[in-house]
Amino acid sequence: MKKEMLISSLIEKGWFHAEDFLPQEFCLELLEECKTLEWKTAHVGAGNLKQEALEIRNDSIFWIDEKSASNLQTKYLEEMHSLMGEINRELYLGLREFECHFAHYKTSGFYKKHLDQHKGSQKRVVSAIFYLNEPVAGGELVIYSKENPETVEAKIKPRPGSFVCFLSNQIYHEVLPTESERYSLTGWFRTL
Incomplete structure (x- = not known):
């Protein structure tokens, strides 16, 4: 049912959000795993x-x-490869792979308004975010309208198990400053 809603929402609005997309226990286990990872500072752009x-x-x-x-x-x-198959069956996007990373925002962490598709590349087609925890405050994902990128369409509070996906080249978005740590898995369904 949620996956059917995902497809129709991508067609109509260019984005989708669902609570409890994956089980809470799974989130807690992944969150524990985050404590063992070797984090690196994130960059913008690709290649040169x-x-x-x-x-x-x-x-x-x-x-x-x-x-x-x-x-x-x-x-x-x-899970994401299975979802990629369903998106391809319904929307014929030619998705071939899924890449992803864990993302960690410390207190006062943010990511200003942007698109997820790199300049000169059409490979990233659908962005996907899976939340692992709920910050005390802040850290909301702001989704801007597909038709008017100056209009805020939604502010999504991160909650364990919730999932957001959107068209990488059409939906501007940003992460508002956090007031405590925020963990997620962020990825992209890509063409080759």
């Missing part, structure tokens, strides 16, 4: 344009490599 830009984003990330993924990470990747 990749750079650290703390005035734009100040989160840390840990990329998931399918070959060395833990059992929990593999389970999440399997």
Whole structure:
């Protein structure tokens, strides 16, 4: 049922949000795993344009490599590959792979308004965020209207188990400053 709603919401609005998309227990286990990761400062851009830009984003990330993924990470990747198959069946987007990383925002962490598709590349098609915890305050995801990127369409409070996805090249979004730590898995359904 949620996956059917996801498809229709992507068509109508360009984005989708659901609470309890995956079980709470799964979130707690992944959250515990986060404490063992070696975080790196996140960058903006790709290739030769990749750079650290703390005035734009100040989160840390840990990329998931399918070959060395833990059992929990593999389970999440399997869920996303299954979802990718359903999106392809319904929307014919030609998605071929899913890449993702853990994201950690410390207190006062933020990511200013942006699109997820890199300049000069059309590979990222659908962005996906799965929340692992609920910050005390702040850290909301602001979704802007597909038709008017100056209009706020939603402010989504991170909650364990909730899921958001949106069209990477059409939906501007930002992460508001957090008042406590915020953990998620952020990824992209891609063409090759």
